Amino acid sequence: MSGGWEGSTRRDELPPNWQSELRPFVLQRDGYRCRWHEDGPTCGHHANQVDHIEPGNDHRPENLQALCAYHHKIKTSREGNAARWRETARRPPERHPGLI
Numbered sequence: 144m145s146g147g148w149e150g151s152t153r154r155d156e157l158p159p160n161w162q163s164e165l166r167p168f169v170l171q172r173d174g175y176r177c178r179w180h181e182d183g184p185t186c187g188h189h190a191n192q193v194d195h196i197e198p199g200n201d202h203r204p205e206n207l208q209a210l211c212a213y214h215h216k217i218k219t220s221r222e223g224n225a226a227r228w229r230e231t232a233r234r235p236p237e238r239h240p241g242l243i
């Protein structure tokens with residue numbers, strides 16, 4: 144007896160035990176504290192979101208971290224724009240080292 148899931152290859156599909164096991168596991172492991180730390184100390188706010196450190200299909204706990212709602216939103220929107228952002232990122236004009 145198998146369900147109708149064969150052939151489903153959506154890339155962002157979460158595993159069946161995401162809600163029941165993975166998510167609570169990561170939140171508990173991280174103590175319900177946001178693990179966001181960028182250019183500073185760890186955020187530490189109450190976390191109720193579980194984020195993929197490397198976006199994709201890696202649902203191992205090593206690739207998951209607890210985040211607060213605020214930082215999860217930031218990370219998600221940043222990943223959505225990442226490709227474009229990289230192309231259009233403004234770089235300061237570089238001076239030729241020989242022109243000093």
Ligand SMILES: [Zn+2]
Nearest residue numbers: 177186211214
């Ligand atoms: Zn946070």
